Amino acid sequence: MSFRVNRRDFLRFAGGGAAGLAASGVTLRGLSTLNAALAAEEVEVPGGPEAWRLSVCSLCPGGCGLRVRTIGKRAVKIQGNPLHPVNRGGLCPRGLAGLQVLYHPDRLRAPQKNVGSREAPQWQEISWDEAIGTLADRLAELNRRGQAHGVVFVGGRCGHQRHRLFQRFLRAYGSPNYLRTPSGLDGAQAAAYLQQGAREGLAYDLEGTRYLLSFGANFLEGWGSPVGAMRAFGQWRDSAAGRRTKFVQVEPRFSLTAARADEWVAVRPGTEAALALGLAYVLITEGLYDARFVSERTFGFEDWRDAAGRTHLGFRSLVLTEYRLNLVAALTQVPVETILRLAREFGRSRPGLALGGHHASTLPGDPYTAMAVHSLNALMGSLETPGGVLVRAEFEAEEPRPSPVRRLPPHLLDPDDTLLPWADLTRLPEAILAGKPYAVEAVLVHGADPVFSLPNGEQLALALQRVPFVVSFASFLDETTAQADLILPDHTDLEKWQEAGSPPTFPVPLQSLSPPVVEPVHQTRDAADVVLALAHTLGGEVAAALPQGSFQEFVRRQVEEIFAAQTGYTFTTSLEETWNRLLERSGWWAPTYSTVEQLWEQIQERGGWWEPNYYYGEWKRVLRTPSRRFEFYSQALARWAAQHVDQARAAGFEPGDDHLCLPHQPPLPESPAEFPLLLLPVEVLPLAGGDGAHLPYLEQIAGPHVFEQWESWLEINPRTAGELGLVEGDRVWVESPRGRAQVRLRLYPGVHPAVVHLPLGYGRTQGSRWGRRGVNPLGLLESQREPVSGHLQITRTYVRVYRS
């Protein structure tokens, strides 16, 4: 067959060929281009040399040791330091989220000054020289005008040595007004002060206890040192341990802590004190209490006669006459048989511990309730004993006095005049607004967001507007920082020399210390270094008090002091620790270092230094009351009542009424007809301390029990919701006399039928893209001061709930 190609066919062939060539090119190139466009953009994850570095977490006061994995210059994973005595390698979700703090897209990146007004701030980035210069000029000016004492420094979450540095700076500058943010443990500490005379260092031997009665302490959700508590919980229930410690949670709400306890006792809100005293009733009538301890180490158990011959009510008479079981059961809604059983179990399981006076980690509970609970510890002799209540002996070198010794004016909040000997930050707004005893000229805030986290934060915001100069060291634009004139953004944990002292409730002295893990991500500076630079600029006494060039030099001094004290060990494995204790018992101290330099290096290698032994039986240190005994009848309260007759009368105590000095059930609030439901704020672990809503890792896990995330929710009992005609997921208004807010309703059978709950930590209006969600329950709560202690109470606000 012949094959003839005519001209037309050839052109067709050529045309087709050109098209084919074009098509093939288009297909391959085109397809790959198309493919690249459609395919998900791959995220570049650069490699680099791997290293592990130590640090310390400061996202809560818990003070856990961290072990951070770095790849090149990036931190990619946070884990627990296995040698750290607080957490032994474990960590809570908050600590893990530290990476999102470090690399958060909305961090403050450089110093800024407000060139607008307080109401409508306009932020302008400035250089560090200008920032420090501005602050130094201002402080020098105030000093010249003799108003140095009008400077207030609010210190929040940071290590012990930083607190020391800031405080030393302020004193040398001429102001006594160093204020710390309140801790939820202040309630229990108040009881320890009133009944034991211990101003600080309240601690517990959690691991050693056999029975834990928690009266509303959110033990597993942010209480004390959270990982320490969880570790103890794990040890109580270790299958290899043999004995199991019973954990009873007394709380109106079925919290996650209650869910994980061996027993949940649903108590009527606000009646924990009555229940504790009801338990005391059983312990006393059945003779289950430690009679020897009570007679040898306590005061005010029996009725007693004072020097003037007047007879006073004793704890035994108080309990036996006023806390009979039928009365207690009716008040607390806890059945008599439960009270009897709990008391008998508690009385027979020694050593036992009772915890109370805690509402959330920034909101202390009622001091009288804390006293009632603490009295159970004294009844059982659980003081200064393994598994009991301890008082930490602080390792503290003498604070150098400014030279020449300078007389500081009285403290702004005058803690000598109040019942409790520490300055209560919630009183600051009143002092500023009243301008008494003197005007506040400047407020410096570090590591805290009091406008957001104080029950009277709104009042503080108003008060700050009257303060001529407000400076914030925050890492994020938070509610308080939004009120500032100058922002000096601090490094986050992994960018600076990190340190921490003993965390709350930890029984022995400890000092964690680690160098920075990564280079600063932004133009931030360690606030401690900024304050040192400020001291040098101000010169004179301030510079003399703080001659160190950097915070590293400052902590190096502390290490030298530790070395000079000739005690304790650098962190070790549990095995070595046991060996050290054995040696110590036979009188040997065998440290792993012989020079300061070795100690300095070992501390950095291992994460810190501590004194593993608690020396029991130091009664002089532990009991510092006028009677040198544990006081069921608090003489500190008696002294206060004698000096403050009017205030006592306003609180309902006529002169000579012994109830004021004894633990008792405080009167319950009445619910007004139009507001039938009690609103109680609750703390959840991911947002413990009211902080964390700006971190997606924590937002995602905020409310597992109600399947909620990213948003505030209102917990309500399904029956109550039914009566109100509300269903799961409704958008509702919560209205208190102070205002109203819109939230999503979550039906949860663990809620008392007369109560609704809102989680703390939501509802910021400033700062990060993720944090500005939900409702801050503190904005709805009416806070009143407990008339005797002056504590702000947040558990007495009633609300109504209706569909929006």
Place this chain on the structure above:
Amino acid sequence: MPRWGMVIDLAKCTACQACVVACQTENNVPCVEPEQAARGRRISWLTVLPELHGDYPRVSMRLLPLPCLHCDSPPCIRVCPVGATGITPEGVVRQTFARCIGCRYCTNACPYTRRMFNWYRPEFPGGLSLALNPDVSVRPKGVVEKCTLCHHRLMQARERAQAEERPLAEGDYLPACVEICPATAMYFGDLEDPDSKVAELARSPRAFRYLEELGTEPKVIYLSEGEWTGSEEERR
């Protein structure tokens, strides 16, 4: 050959969810935006599952940390049309992300809902991508992902052991969730080795497997809560 398994002691678990976040940071699991999370599209290889019973004041709740259970007889791998998932000789239910076509048969087949689909392109806004782990890939949109038992850690542990010329010891290889647990409620090891801690715990009378009746034969074993057995004096 080892058979990797996990034991979770529900008595010791505090439901703190550190394991959940540890898993997420270790494995580059992105945080989906709130609006997407509200539609149930959050990715979490390990979640703490609440099971609530009763009415006030007699309420009880079991909180179950639920990773992939690495079943010996996994329903998910049988339905994969492209062989993207399977079970390794060491018992790990694996997922080859690059091979997954995103049909989601496996997410439906898993009775424990432990397989998650990437509905969106993973986002790591700002500097958050700096915290990514180079040992683990970032899964693209349209791919199903799941717990790998931190397989990359096994690879590294094995290499380290080999370099030191010793066999892999117990504790050399721990998934991120097990390593972080503050209450040491999670154990991990070789179920085949009768002397290992996990094998010992798996023989405990408290041991149970979740939804065992489905015949999936999980290798994550739970220890039930147990009870307080009375005070010392009462027992005496």
Place this chain on the structure above:
Amino acid sequence: MELAPPWKAPWFLGFGFFFAVGWFLFGWVWPAPSPRQPLRYNHAVHIANGMGCVDCHAGGRDQERATLPGLDTCLMCHQEAVTESSEEEKIRAFAAAGREIPWAQATRVPRHVYFSHRRHVALGGLECVDCHGAMETRTEPPRYPVGPTTMDACLDCHEQRKVDNDCNRCHR
């Protein structure tokens, strides 16, 4: 009139033939554009002078990742001029500018693959040349992978050497 079947049509034959030619040309003969290197590094000269691979590519034997040499590594010898090459001068120019040398990485595995040099070289006993080719002969820096980094190549080698082909070992 009888219609010819379309596959006999000249335009179709032309389309088919040139499509096939184009497929080959575009797909295989002209590969995707490869990165340009910042300077014309000569492997042959360095290796002839007695240098080993991991002297510059640290980690290539006992770490997971091999690395490209940083400026510091080069300056160990090239602080002063060793040759008269203008390429060598560029190193000091980078140093003077305070910049790292922006080497382009030619050989890379996809991001969903876990590849460890330690596993292959230190433990598996492979030589660099097995995957990277004979670098001692190259006078120009490589611009594209010398060896094949395809899954086929991996699987073949694993089969030859009786290493298991469990997906999870490499895919991540």
